[in-house]
Amino acid sequence: MRNYLAGSIIVLAAILALSTVARAQTDEGQAGQQPAANRGRGRAQASAPSSTASLPFDPHDFSGVWMGRSEAPIGRLSSKAPAMTPWAQARYDAAKPGLGPRAQPLGNDPMMLCDPVGYPRIAHGGAYPMEFVQTKDRLIEFFDYFYVHRTIYLDGRPLPTDPEPTWYGYSVGHWEGNTLIVETTGFNDRSWLDTDGHPHSDQMQIEERFQRVDHDTIEAKMTVTDPKAYTAPWVTAVTWKLSPKQKMREDICAPSDELKYKQEMREPAAEKK
Amino acid sequence: MKNKLSICFGLAAALLMISSLTFAHHGSIVSYDITKIVTMEGTVTEFQWRNPHVYVMYDVKGAQGNVVNWGAETHSPIVCENQDGWSKSTLKPGDKITISVFPSKIGTARGLLAKIVLNGKVIIDDTGRGPQAGQ
Numbered sequence A: 001m002r003n004y005l006a007g008s009i010i011v012l013a014a015i016l017a018l019s020t021v022a023r024a025q026t027d028e029g030q031a032g033q034q035p036a037a038n039r040g041r042g043r044a045q046a047s048a049p050s051s052t053a054s055l056p057f058d059p060h061d062f063s064g065v066w067m068g069r070s071e072a073p074i075g076r077l078s079s080k081a082p083a084m085t086p087w088a089q090a091r092y093d094a095a096k097p098g099l100g101p102r103a104q105p106l107g108n109d110p111m112m113l114c115d116p117v118g119y120p121r122i123a124h125g126g127a128y129p130m131e132f133v134q135t136k137d138r139l140i141e142f143f144d145y146f147y148v149h150r151t152i153y154l155d156g157r158p159l160p161t162d163p164e165p166t167w168y169g170y171s172v173g174h175w176e177g178n179t180l181i182v183e184t185t186g187f188n189d190r191s192w193l194d195t196d197g198h199p200h201s202d203q204m205q206i207e208e209r210f211q212r213v214d215h216d217t218i219e220a221k222m223t224v225t226d227p228k229a230y231t232a233p234w235v236t237a238v239t240w241k242l243s244p245k246q247k248m249r250e251d252i253c254a255p256s257d258e259l260k261y262k263q264e265m266r267e268p269a270a271e272k273k
Numbered sequence B: 001m002k003n004k005l006s007i008c009f010g011l012a013a014a015l016l017m018i019s020s021l022t023f024a025h026h027g028s029i030v031s032y033d034i035t036k037i038v039t040m041e042g043t044v045t046e047f048q049w050r051n052p053h054v055y056v057m058y059d060v061k062g063a064q065g066n067v068v069n070w071g072a073e074t075h076s077p078i079v080c081e082n083q084d085g086w087s088k089s090t091l092k093p094g095d096k097i098t099i100s101v102f103p104s105k106i107g108t109a110r111g112l113l114a115k116i117v118l119n120g121k122v123i124i125d126d127t128g129r130g131p132q133a134g135q
Helices: A002-029 A088-096 A256-267 B002-021 B077-084
Strands: A065-070 A129-134 A138-143 A147-155 A171-176 A177-187 A205-214 A217-227 A235-244 B036-049 B055-061 B069-072 B094-102 B112-119 B121-127
Touching: A147 A177, A217 B069, A256 B055, A256 B069, B036 B069, B055 B112, B069 B094, B069 B121, B077 B121
Parallel strands: A147 A171, B069 B112
Antiparallel strands: A065 A129, A065 A235, A129 A138, A138 A147, A171 A177, A177 A205, A205 A217, A217 A235, B036 B055, B036 B094, B055 B069, B094 B112, B112 B121
């Protein structure tokens, strides 16, 4: 009886714990859209399940403010990464993230220096909105997270053959039916792919397939191909939800703010290792 | 039997805490003891409404009348705004608060914000799941 009781309590705790994880992930992905369970104050933009999803829409028009979410934990491309090459493994081992199972109090995430987050990590910012601004020949993503933009050229130009290495890459897109296919190349190898410190090389190429499936939803599938770093393509998906009430802020990473935070909070609180 | 039960409930509570806080924020969550909550009466000296994380500095009077300046950090501004309705004027120097934190593991006067009561109102309550942020 005692054992049974004890076992039951542990099982119950495990179930509750897992459900809390699920809720935490959901909340993170939908920040700005749904009230947290124990709050409800000041959430003027909180909304019940959308009543606008069935409105008519142009599948070739992505204009608007969107919030992204995925099955992955915060800041991760997906729950599971493909196998790394020895080159990538060495970089991964040297990375000291501030989040997740490998978190350390004083890590070396480039973001702690306000280095550019880079693509595709910027697209997995969780709590932050992204605004699509679309013209006839280009699509621009404005990321509130780190306050950066990414241009996707829609004018039929080819990808450059010898691109400048950049943090956000060089992107071209074309329509196949109602799917926008975006190819990106021209990356440097200085940013992390995710909060866990997965690296990428300057050979990384990304293909994305964006489809507006209803008025309120864009499904984005991403395939990251980087044979120098991974033994197989890394396939991920993000669902973008139209969030017209979500304010676009100015979430800049200002080095002086980061330094002040480091000196006043991060370092005084941290165990030196 | 009682002891065993207590251990089980303790384990249950620990599991809940860990799962809630695993998704907390960038660069500092591992510095705090998430099994402990310390509650203090304080006077705000500084309210940092900025990235990467919002934090509040506050004075706490000790038993001998000595004053210690504490700091407690929380989410990034966008999460405080969306989830708690916070703004740049939520707190200001001079505000009297009852503040609960998950304290620093090394015993410094720093903490991860768990709860603040201002003028009789709870203005943030992360005691149940800990903060989260956009990294």
